């Protein structure tokens with residue numbers, strides 16, 4: 001086992017008391033935000049952990065005579081934890097409910113229309129959210145129902161936008177999948193980190209309502225980007241030599257529901273194995289991100305702020321290493337193998353977090369950041385390598401739906417294990433955490449096993465590891481001979497006008 005620094009209860013109590021003191025000093029004004037995941041379109045945010053104190057806490061007038069354990073807030077809207085969490089749930093459930101129809105819609109109407117429509121829906125969501133805290137609507141009886149609707153819109157828009165984003169990357173950059181998908185991970189994580197660093201500060205600076213309008217304005221840039229991208233795609237298709245490119249938007253055959261059901265039935269075994277790999281991986285990883293800060297406080301005794309920074313290190317790593325991984329994969333063309341390595345190397349971290357308190361939590365979160373980022377950079381392009389573009393939307397929708405279900409169920413299980421009231425007894429609390437980590441470890445081992453099975457099922461065609469392909473397909477592009485090594489499926493793609 002690991003070198004044990006025995007966790008002593010006395011030490012825990014001393015360190016927790018210190019952290020409570022830090023907390024009280026720190027909470028005198030607005031709570032410093034935790035590192036938190038943004039909704040999927042990086043610039044579209046309306047409600048997230050950085051704004052939670054404004055949303056949850058009741059208004060406290062002019063903020064005079066504020067005691068150390070009260071949050072001073074003249075702008076708060078006082079939703080309370082229950083309604084605040086309902087807003088989170090509305091977003092998550094709506095995303096889960098709309099990804100499959102959204103993916104089908106993307107396959108049916110093509111990249112351009114779906115990019116513009118999905119970003120518009122998300123933008124409407126953020127604008128409606130900002131409106132609910134503006135003027136007479138703020139504090140009125142319609143405020144919360146409208147907030148709820150805005151979160152539904154945001155969930156529907158961002159889920160579909162994520163699919164169309166991957167479909168565009170997969171079709172336009174078929175011979176550079178690893179590079180573009182790694183840049184995509186950086187962009188997503190920059191969204192998380194800038195949200196963490198900026199949102200609460202902007203709210204403190206110009207006020208909560210205006211901060212939400214800034215959010216809506218930023219989200220409108222996603223709509224403008226979608227319009228620009230559509231023009232670019234139209235221009236690109238008109239000017240590309242159709243025989244030599246593999247960029248379908250709408251396939252020649254209309255995408256009807258019955259045809260798509262048939263296509264889904266024909267999806268390769270590797271696709272389904274990859275889905276299970278992703279479901280198990282994210283079901284173990286995401287609960288650690290959402291509960292990690294609390295765990296680090298309880299287990300190691302750090303303050304809320306320090307613990308949040310330590311968990312945030314996972315995302316910080318995700319900004320730095322993806323370009324290197326992208327270049328490595330472009331050179332070695334072994335995305336499937338790297339996926340398995342990252343899944344296998346992730347598993348021990350859950351037991352180390354649970355059993356080895358002598359290892360500094362920052363070391364473990366940085367380690368998790370490296371293995372998770374490698375997994376994220378590999379898994380999404382693998383879908384694009386396995387599925388034909390005219391089925392990609394629906395297939396990605398199914399994968400994200402399964403992922404949401406898996407993550408939702410693990411979160412429920414974690415909640416049940418931890419119980420409704422928090423144990424005041426540290427030993428009991430830590431033993432509950434230990435059960436949670438065993439569950440997460442099991443899921444992580446399953447994801448490693450399924451990733452190996454995915455590679456084995458792919459070993460005949462080597463779509464995921466084209467380095468092992470015997471005969472690369474040479475094709476001519478602009479009078480130069482170039483081989484589409486990493487992406488064998490591009491040969492068979494339909495080209496449409």
Ligand SMILES: NCCCC[C@H](NC(=O)[C@@H](N)CCCCN)C(=O)O
Pocket residue numbers: 037038162166181184185188282376380400403
């Ligand atoms: N090109 C796709 C990148 C997806 C990144 C991936 N996101 C997801 O898996 C989402 N479906 C769910 C993430 C939930 C956290 N907000 C990721 O690794 O975050």
